[in-house]
Amino acid sequence: xKDAQKPDHISLNTLINRLKEGRFVIPDFQRExxxxxxxxxxxxxxxxxxxYIGSMLLWxxxxxxxxxxxxxxxxxxxxxxxxxxxxxxxxxxxxxVLDGQQRLTALYYAFIAPDVPLPNRANRAVYFxxxxxxxxxxxxxxxxxxxxxxxxxxxxxxxxxQYDEHIFPLSVVGAGxxxxxxxxxxxxxxxxxxxxxxxxxxxAAEAESAKRHAQNAKAFGEHLKxxxxxxxxxxxxxxxxxxxxxxCDIFTQINSRGIRLDVFDLVNALIKPKGLQxxxxxxxxxxxxxxxxxxxxxxxxxxxxxxxxxxxxxPKYLYYLLPGQEKQVRxxxxxxxxxxxIPDIVDFEKRWDEAVVALENAIRLLRHPQEFGAxxxxxxxxxxxxxVFAALQAQSTTLxxxxxLDAQRKIRYWYWASVFINRYSGSVESTSARDFLDVKAWLxxxxxxxxxxxxxxxxxxxxxxxxxxxKGTSVYNGIFNLLVLQGARDWMTGNVPQYDDLDxxxxxxxxxxxxxxxxxxVHTILNRTPLSADTNRNIINDRLPNExxxxxxxxxxxxxxxxxLESHFISQVAQxxxxxxxxxPDDFEAFISERQRTIQDAIENLLIKERLDLSPQLRxxxxxxxxxxxxxRQIIVKTFxxxxxxxxQHIQQKVGERIQGAAKKNPAMDTERYQTLPGMIEFFDLRDxxxxxxxKTYWAQFESRFSNKEMxxxxxxxxxxxxxxxxxxxxxxxxxxxxxxxxxxxxxxxLGK
Numbered sequence: 220x221k222d223a224q225k226p227d228h229i230s231l232n233t234l235i236n237r238l239k240e241g242r243f244v245i246p247d248f249q250r251e252x253x254x255x256x257x258x259x260x261x262x263x264x265x266x267x268x269x270x271y272i273g274s275m276l277l278w279x280x281x282x283x284x285x286x287x288x289x290x291x292x293x294x295x296x297x298x299x300x301x302x303x304x305x306x307x308x309x310x311x312x313x314x315x316v317l318d319g320q321q322r323l324t325a326l327y328y329a330f331i332a333p334d335v336p337l338p339n340r341a342n343r344a345v346y347f348x349x350x351x352x353x354x355x356x357x358x359x360x361x362x363x364x365x366x367x368x369x370x371x372x373x374x375x376x377x378x379x380x381q382y383d384e385h386i387f388p389l390s391v392v393g394a395g396x397x398x399x400x401x402x403x404x405x406x407x408x409x410x411x412x413x414x415x416x417x418x419x420x421x422x423a424a425e426a427e428s429a430k431r432h433a434q435n436a437k438a439f440g441e442h443l444k445x446x447x448x449x450x451x452x453x454x455x456x457x458x459x460x461x462x463x464x465x466x467c468d469i470f471t472q473i474n475s476r477g478i479r480l481d482v483f484d485l486v487n488a489l490i491k492p493k494g495l496q497x498x499x500x501x502x503x504x505x506x507x508x509x510x511x512x513x514x515x516x517x518x519x520x521x522x523x524x525x526x527x528x529x530x531x532x533x534p535k536y537l538y539y540l541l542p543g544q545e546k547q548v549r550x551x552x553x554x555x556x557x558x559x560x561i562p563d564i565v566d567f568e569k570r571w572d573e574a575v576v577a578l579e580n581a582i583r584l585l586r587h588p589q590e591f592g593a594x595x596x597x598x599x600x601x602x603x604x605x606x607v608f609a610a611l612q613a614q615s616t617t618l619x620x621x622x623x624l625d626a627q628r629k630i631r632y633w634y635w636a637s638v639f640i641n642r643y644s645g646s647v648e649s650t651s652a653r654d655f656l657d658v659k660a661w662l663x664x665x666x667x668x669x670x671x672x673x674x675x676x677x678x679x680x681x682x683x684x685x686x687x688x689x690k691g692t693s694v695y696n697g698i699f700n701l702l703v704l705q706g707a708r709d710w711m712t713g714n715v716p717q718y719d720d721l722d723x724x725x726x727x728x729x730x731x732x733x734x735x736x737x738x739x740x741v742h743t744i745l746n747r748t749p750l751s752a753d754t755n756r757n758i759i760n761d762r763l764p765n766e767x768x769x770x771x772x773x774x775x776x777x778x779x780x781x782x783x784l785e786s787h788f789i790s791q792v793a794q795x796x797x798x799x800x801x802x803x804p805d806d807f808e809a810f811i812s813e814r815q816r817t818i819q820d821a822i823e824n825l826l827i828k829e830r831l832d833l834s835p836q837l838r839x840x841x842x843x844x845x846x847x848x849x850x851x852r853q854i855i856v857k858t859f860x861x862x863x864x865x866x867x868q869h870i871q872q873k874v875g876e877r878i879q880g881a882a883k884k885n886p887a888m889d890t891e892r893y894q895t896l897p898g899m900i901e902f903f904d905l906r907d908x909x910x911x912x913x914x915k916t917y918w919a920q921f922e923s924r925f926s927n928k929e930m931x932x933x934x935x936x937x938x939x940x941x942x943x944x945x946x947x948x949x950x951x952x953x954x955x956x957x958x959x960x961x962x963x964x965x966x967x968x969x970l971g972k
Contacts (some may be wrong), residue, residue: 225458226488228451228538231266235393238327241296241310244280245320247289252324256337256344256364259325263346263389264362267353267446268649271482271534274453275319278466285312287463294324295333317466319454330393342366345375350406351385354435378402382409385432387439392447399447403440407433449547451535453485482534483517486541493542495564504575510582511605512596522606522648523574526655527613528560532606533648542567573613581609591634592700600693600700601643607651608634611658618662626662633658635826636675638697639682666880673881679822684815688742690723698744698818699723701825707787710771711754713779724750726789726797727807728761735804745811745818748787764797788817837945840956843963844942850970851908852900858920863896867914870907877902905942909935924972937962 229237237243265272278284290305290312297303305312316323327333329346336343346364353361365371374380375388382405391402414429457466487497501517508516522532524540539546542564545557561567585591585599585608593599608630615626633654637643642650657669687695708714725732725746732741740746750759759767771780784794793813799806824842859865866874878893881902892898903911912921913928925931941959944951 225456226453226485227456228453228485228535230448231450231452232447234326234452235330236395237313238293238323239331239393239395241292242313243277243316243323244285244290244292244305244310244312244314245316247291249316249320252294252321252338254321254325256340258321259329259344260346260362260364262322262325263329263348264358266450267348267362267442268358269446269450269531269533269535270648272322272452273319274455274482274485275322276317276457277314277319277454278317278457278461279459280312280315281459284315284459284463288315290315293320293327294338295328295331295335298334314456315466317457329389332388332390332393342368345371346389348387348389349385350387350435350439351432354439378405379409382406392443399443400440403436403443407436407440410436449535451538453482453534455485455488482537483521486521486537489538489541490567493564495542495567500568500571504571507575507579508582510586510596511599511602513602515602516578519578519606519609520571520574522651523577523609523613524570526606526610526651527574527577528570530656530659531648531652533652540567540570574609577609577613578605581605581612584612588703590704591631592703593696594703597690598696598699598703600638600696603647604634604637604643604651607655610655614655614659615662622662629661630658632672632826633661633669635697636672638693639679639822639826640671640675641693642671644693676827679827680819682819682822684745684818685740685743685811687744688739695744699747699749701818701821702749702787704825705786705788705821707749708783709751709754710767710783711758712751713775713783714751723747724755724759726764727802727810728763730761731763731802732807736807740811741807743811745814746807748789763802765800765802768794768798788814788821790814790817793817837951840941840959840963841945844938844945844959847938847963847966847970848905848908850966851912852903854921854924854970855908855911856897856900858917859896861895861897863894863899865917866896866899866911867916870903870910871899874899874902874907905935905939925969934962934965938966 262272264270280290284290285305292303292305292307292310297307297309303309328335328337328344332343332345334343343366344364345367346362349361349363352358367375374384374386375390380386381388381402387402387406391398410429410433414426414433417423417426417429483497483501490497501520504520505516513519521537521540525532525536529536529539529546538544539560542561543559544561545559547555548558549555561570582605585593586595588594611630611633615623615630618626637654642654654669654671657667657671660667661669682694684694684698687698689695725741726748727741727746729741732739732746768780781791781794789797790813793810796806796810796813824838828841828845863871878890878899882890882893893902909932911917912925913932918928922928937958940955941951941962944955
């Protein structure tokens with residue numbers, strides 16, 4: 220039967236209406252509804268963040284099949300228990316749910332809000348969104364449920380309270396009619412009036428806050444409209460004439476094998492009639508992408524196509540990749556129009572090939588030991604970052620040649636920030652879309668730096684690396700990648716290990732930890748490093764460092780061993796701790812504390828300060844310039860104290876603009892600190908420091924230290940010349956380097972007075 224199955228999708232609004240009409244029934248062989256309250260909340264979160272929630276398998280029903288499978292209504296449909304047969308005189312049954320009962324019932328419960336407790340609960344749960352937290356992208360806090368207490372019943376019956384507390388009950392969506400637009404309009408008007416009232420009272424801060432809530436109300440309303448009208452739930456419909464025994468066999472096979480119908484299968488089914496065999500195209504591409512161990516690579520190709528064509532990659536957007544499929548778009552002026560993204564199968568094949576190449580190139584970059592260091596698939600921090608990383612790399616090739624080097628720097632910075640703030644640890648489609656748009660804007664405009672980079676700079680020092688003890692986590696693998704990029708050398712041979720011969724070595728043996736620590740801290744990344752398999756298993760084996768390090772030093776010399784250990788982020792202090800005899804649990808704690816400090820310094824030095832691409836010699840020069848800069852800042856603060864008003868006016872204005880720009884990108888920034896000189900001076904560049912010291916008004920206060928203004932200005936020029944060449948990745952010629960080195964030495968002597 221060639222029409223035995225038909226893939227399709229349905230909007231959220233339409234599905235809610237069909238649920239209210241009782242179109243879906245559950246066969247007796249299905250398990251009961253058993254989702255817990257937080258499971259329903261997580262489903263709501265996925266929908267409103269435009270994530271894929273899986274596809275359903277439905278059987279177009281008829282009366283004899285409803286009877287044959289003893290079908291029942293959805294839980295809660297009768298506002299009592301749900302334990303009723305399909306023909307209890309309610310509903311208009313149309314589909315038998317073979318896969319998707321838990322999701323459909325959860326949707327019914329959250330949006331329709333039946334007066335029924337959840338299974339094994341005494342009270343009814345009410346689901347809602349904190350609009351203010353949602354608009355601030357605090358999604359884990361935005362989606363909530365509460366039990367129907369007297370207090371919450373009052374909230375449900377008083378929209379002014381809902382508006383004031385930013386509580387949007389999801390039952391408003393299920394109510395239908397004008398309830399949703401009326402709620403949004405009322406919410407916007409409430410905060411618009413609050414802004415006007417505050418303005419009339421002369422309370423500018425309150426007025427600004429209320430105005431922002433009113434703007435958020437409008438944006439939230441647009442998001443609700445988009446989700447309810449355009450969010451698509453995928454399903455496969457089985458023909459009503461398939462025999463009951465065959466349907467039961469299909470259900471059994473799906474459950475026993477754990478097979479899930481994913482978006483690739485659905486796109487493949489929908490594109491077949493147009494003359495494309497997507498599965499054949501995937502089989503041809505798969506060997507080129509096999510380095511990464513994931514079952515989702517076929518979907519990732521579609522996601523790269525989608526990101527490059529329309530910036531978004533959640534499942535509903537993938538359907539617009541179908542040749543000839545119309546997509547409704549809204550122009551900036553609010554007008555709507557239809558657009559076809561992929562006109563025909565030739566264009567689809569072209570974009571598929573481009574996406575495969577983009578992923579292939581991205582994987583090549585990520586696994587390169589001098590680019591990103593994920594030398595093995597098991598050390599890739601995120602598989603889920605691949606689509607947006609590949610799309611950004613492809614996007615960078617469209618830039619003018621003189622912008623591509625800087626584009627790679629920015630993409631690299633975004634990537635490492637994402638790794639160390641665990642940005643891609645959950646469902647990632649909306650994050651990918653947001654990051655693609657933000658980084659794309661940054662590639663074109665230096666002032667458009669994404670907010671997540673500020674978050675990285677602030678939070679990386681709070682990383683609890685001792686808790687990173689499981690291979691495969693983003694931070695664990697990120698540290699391992701940095702060790703590879705650092706050129707960590709084998710302890711016995713002194714060579715960089717071949718990456719197909721790499722062991723994740725315990726520095727202090729795991730067996731010692733099992734005997735002495737009583738916890739799993741011996742497995743922390745702070746006690747791990749890459750060595751060759753032979754060195755790890757046959758030479759070091761189960762010995763403590765205080766046994767084999769003296770042998771290494773005796774055979775190779777202190778200097779050689781010191782250089783090798785430093786390539787593993789093991790400082791001289793850490794080495795001395797490892798060589799203590801006896802070696803105790805307190806020594807282990809001292810070692811991992813010191814290595815935590817060293818690795819955090821390396822993250823700051825290589826990633827935050829962007830020295831990863833520099834040669835060791837240039838890294839040292841860049842660090843020396845930074846130390847000079849810090850020394851000059853201290854001299855200025857010591858001279859002027861806390862009072863920033865003493866600075867020349869043009870410096871105050873220029874630095875103030877930089878601080879305002881940073882505050883816009885990072886609302887959590889402590890702006891009060893940056894109103895004082897010690898805070899402001901963090902935003903000075905070398906030329907600002909020069910102007911502050913050499914200004915006519917204040918030169919007399921610095922003259923005794925620097926003596927000759929012309930000499931000082933010449934040394935600043937040499938220092939700035941070297942820094943600019945280093946920071947813009949240009950070749951450092953001998954004259955610039957030697958003049959810069961002379962300036963560093965001169966400043967070191969002067970600042971040491």
